[in-house]
Amino acid sequence: MKKRILGNSGLEVSALGLGCMGMSWAYGAPGDRGEMIKLLRDAVDLGVTFFDTAEVYGPLINEELLGEALEPVRNKVVIATKFGWELDPNGGAWPIGLNSRPEHIKQVADASLKRLRTDHIDLFYQHRVDPSVPIEDVAGAVADLIKAGKVGHFGLSEASAATIRRAHAVQPVAVVQSEYSLWSREPEVEVLPTLEELGIGFVPYSPLGRGFLTGAFSSDAKFAADDYRAGNPRFTAEALQKNAALIEQLKAIATPKGATPGQLALAWLLARKPWIVPIPGTRKLSRLEENIGAVSLELSDAELAAIEKVIAENQIEGQRYQDNELSMVNL
Numbered sequence: 001m002k003k004r005i006l007g008n009s010g011l012e013v014s015a016l017g018l019g020c021m022g023m024s025w026a027y028g029a030p031g032d033r034g035e036m037i038k039l040l041r042d043a044v045d046l047g048v049t050f051f052d053t054a055e056v057y058g059p060l061i062n063e064e065l066l067g068e069a070l071e072p073v074r075n076k077v078v079i080a081t082k083f084g085w086e087l088d089p090n091g092g093a094w095p096i097g098l099n100s101r102p103e104h105i106k107q108v109a110d111a112s113l114k115r116l117r118t119d120h121i122d123l124f125y126q127h128r129v130d131p132s133v134p135i136e137d138v139a140g141a142v143a144d145l146i147k148a149g150k151v152g153h154f155g156l157s158e159a160s161a162a163t164i165r166r167a168h169a170v171q172p173v174a175v176v177q178s179e180y181s182l183w184s185r186e187p188e189v190e191v192l193p194t195l196e197e198l199g200i201g202f203v204p205y206s207p208l209g210r211g212f213l214t215g216a217f218s219s220d221a222k223f224a225a226d227d228y229r230a231g232n233p234r235f236t237a238e239a240l241q242k243n244a245a246l247i248e249q250l251k252a253i254a255t256p257k258g259a260t261p262g263q264l265a266l267a268w269l270l271a272r273k274p275w276i277v278p279i280p281g282t283r284k285l286s287r288l289e290e291n292i293g294a295v296s297l298e299l300s301d302a303e304l305a306a307i308e309k310v311i312a313e314n315q316i317e318g319q320r321y322q323d324n325e326l327s328m329v330n331l
Contacts, residue, residue, distance in 0.1 A: 001047025002295055006201025007275050009153055009174035011123065013078050015270060015295045017050030018043050018288070019205055019281035024062040025093070026228040031283045033065065040069035042285055044077060046292055052177075052203070052279045054082035054127055055112055056095055067117035079116060080123035080175075080203075082157065083108040084130060093226075098328070100130035102141035109145050121145075125155035125177055129331035135163050139170035146171070155203075158329040161194040173200050177279075178329075180204035182213060182265050182307070183234075183246065183316045186330070196273070207269055207278035209234070214262035214287075215247045234318035242317040249310040259297055266294035268307055 002015040020040070024030045040051070051070065053062045063081060070077055083105050085095035112121060124145065126138055145151040153174035156164060167173050176195055180187050181204060195202050208214055210229055219241035223230035233239060247261055254264040262280075269278045280291045299307075319326060 001049075001292065003049075004274060004277050006175050006203070006277060007195065008199030009172075009201060011078065011153055011174055011201065013050035013277055014048050015277060016048065016266065016292060017052055017203065017277055017279035018048050019052045019279035020062055020066060021052075021054070021057045022281040023283055024065060025057040025059075028224045028227045030058070030061065036065055036283065037069040039283065039285060039288065040066065041073075043288060044070070044073050046288065048288075048292070049076060050078050050080070050277060050279070052080045052205070053116075054125075055108055055115075056082070056085045056087065056127065059087050059093070059095075060115060063112055063115035067115050071117045074118055078122040079118065080125060080155065080177075081112050081116065081121055082125040082127035083112075084125075084127035098128060098130040098132070100126055100133045100138050102133075102137055102144075105138065105141040106145065109150055113150065120150055120152060122152045123155050123175055124151045124153070125157045125175070126159070127157050128328045129156070129159050129163055131331060135159075135167045136170050139167040139173075143171040157205075158331075159191075160330045161190040163331060164191070164194055164198070164200070168198055168200070173198070175201040175203055177203040177205055179206045179320060180269070181207045181209050182250070182268060182311055183209050183243070184320050185311075192273070195275075201275045201277065202273065204269055204276065204278045208262050208265055208280050208291075212240075212243065213247070213250070213265040214260065215251065219244060231322065232318075232320075233322065234316070234320060236318065239318035243314070246310065246314040246316070249314070250307070253303060253306050253310070257297065257303075259293075260290060262290060263294040263297050264299075264307070266291060267297040267299050268304070270295065271299050271304060 023036045086099035142154040155175040157177040229235040250261040
């Protein structure tokens with residue numbers, strides 16, 4: 001497995017990380033715990049050193065899963081987790097609002113440390129920007145955690161360029177995480193140029209379009225009621241049917257290279273910048289191995305141009321989030 005360094009932070013990780021959310025949350029019932037622990041350890045054996053979780057995934061159980069699976073190899077891996085939500089006190093699956101008050105951030109850090117079975121969090125992201133709390137206060141709270149040795153690096157998720165700059169002036173931001181893929185390219189406008197200027201690493205989540213870019217879904221795909229995609233605008237039957245042309249054209253580029261469309265999508269991301277580290281998620285070893293194969297997939301200038309042409313010719317049907325979710329990104 002190749003390695004990459006996330007910006008100027010010095011944080012070295014595998015060129016491809018593993019997003020762990022789907023093992024416990026958002027895509028139907030949680031995966032079998034024993035199977036997920038084995039998959040996490042298989043990932044380590046395959047060279048993955050970068051694992052992404054959050055307190056809200058489950059909630060809580062995803063961090064516990066990683067804590068158990070990675071405790072024996074803790075000194076070999078980098079764990080990223082997140083704060084910023086107010087969890088449902090009644091145990092509901094979804095948060096009831098945002099909460100990035102400094103005292104709450106520190107409480108979340110202590111609780112996450114216990115669930116992760118570790119004495120430090122390598123990378124601590126604000127999961128979503130909280131408009132009610134100045135980002136300077138958030139950065140200051142994480143700076144305190146870094147000084148205390150509980151956190152290694154500060155990260156932001158789905159933050160605007162302006163917010164990134166304000167936070168970075170208080171506590172250096174090591175990494176920004178946002179949705180970024182062949183069908184979600186908004187970060188290119190302002191965020192990526194800002195990160196390059198400031199020396200901040202970038203971690204694209206949903207780099208495979210929540211599975212769509214693998215070519216796994218037909219227009220008649222059905223999703224369980226507790227699968228997030230059941231309510232996502234890009235996974236309606238109409239959107240899936242219209243967006244199918246994109247997959248077929250990506251296959252035409254990938255197949256002669258002995259690659260899958262998913263591998264092509266990941267290789268395209270890796271080719272964008274050397275400080276970009278995608279974190280595709282999966283519950284299957286076969287898919288994990290396929291994703292890792294993208295790290296060694298080299299794309300020529302002509303192939304990159306062909307991919308750009310395909311994207312330009314295919315207007316993506318459907319917003320990436322529902323309206324209420326879009327209101328919480330790029331703040």
